[in-house]
Amino acid sequence: DSGVTQTPKHLITATGQRVTLRCSPRSGDLSVYWYQQSLDQGLQFLIQYYNGEERAKGNILERFSAQQFPDLHSELNLSSLELGDSALYFCASSVWNSYGYTFGSGTRLTVV
């Protein structure tokens, strides 16, 4: 167990729907990062939060949004889902300005 908890582990939903993925960072970590892993695009950085504030944005679609709450857990919201959104979504956390991340085990999203 890495200490980063992601729920749910698997999610199957229909096109056009909206889902929320949840991440609880490792105890003491203030930074949360979201990544999307797909076969054709590899690991793509989506967004970074630090202590509730957005710090950096990557290749995140406008249909996707995220937030980090006061208790430091983070949620990634995916809406108007398309077949191409099917992927593994990873959350990682780190102490501010540390060099390494700790990854969660991911949420596998399947859009049908």
Add this chain to the structure above:
Amino acid sequence: AQSVAQPEDQVNVAEGNPLTVKCTYSVSGNPYLFWYVQYPNRGLQFLLKYITGDNLVKGSYGFEAEFNKSQTSFHLKKPSALVSDSALYFCAVRVLNYGGSQGNLIFGKGTKLSVKP
């Protein structure tokens, strides 16, 4: 723009033989480089990092990596491969946010390592 390249989609090695998984990078400034491993249906696990200092970095499970600034490479190595090393390996570089603070990791496409008995 900062980037990482892993030129091999797959590396095949016989158990007991040495292995090398290649990585090259392009960054402005000093690179912060990482290797992660991903086993099937699992998250990424940290193997090792280079921040500064000795060019040969030792990490988990007997892996090491050699930083070569002139060749902008950070190849992952292991003297004697095990079947259990079979997994997906990712090289990554850390970018800096505006203002110089540590930002996100940029990953290579990954290299599938297959170790045969």
